[in-house]
Amino acid sequence: MCNSRFFVVTGVHYTVEAKLFIEIPTEAIQKDTAIKTARSEIWRCFVKSSEQSENSCVAVKSITFNRKPSADEVEEAKKIILHRASIWIELYHDNILRLEGIISDGGFGLLPALVSPWMENGSLDNYLDVRQPDLDKKLFVLREIAVGLQYLHSKDIYSDLTPVG
Structure with missing residues (x-):
């Protein structure tokens, strides 16, 4: 069973389209299991936060390519993901899953991975x-x-x- 509390991981903060994202370093994430879909992998992961004694359970969604992409395709996909994340991070509603942060250091593939609470x-x-x-x-x-x-x-x-x- 996962701890459903929110977490904060100290990492690099950077801005995309004037939005602040929390960059979660891959070394703070422990991968558990993955669900593969046609265009993504959704990982169940654990994050250890300096502010909590227990690991937090999160979902890490990484978008995948069905073939080897060109550098231009990777850059265009990064822009799209970060644009959508810049919209998602501004949403505050009980019925909308929160965006907790992103992982862009390559631990989950070529593209930034999106981190949200794990839904049991x-x-x-x-x-x-x-x-x-x-x-x-x-x-x-x-x-x-x-x-x-x-x-x-x-x-x-x-x-x-x-x-x-």
Whole structure:
């Protein structure tokens, strides 16, 4: 079971599009298990913080290429990831997962990896398959998703919504 408290790791802070990111050094991360999707790997990891006695459990999402990319493709993908992260880091809502920081020192591939809290129930499709909630719980989850989506739309954020990480 993972500790769900937030963590702070002292690292390099830098700005992208006037947003401050916390750079989490790879050596502060202990990899556990990975879930591979068509375009990413989502790692369950543990982070030791100087401010906490216990390890914090986090998800580290690294975007992957399905072939060897050119240097230009890597740079363009980095810009896109950092742009999206600059939007995500500004979101504060109970139904929106927080961006905790990024890892860009190569420990998770060519591109910056995104660090967020680990969700013990996994993705929505996994939760529905494994937990098989009753109708009332499904309706509750649907309402919570709608509230989060309404918040995103109020910020002029529109994107594909999928039940997987």
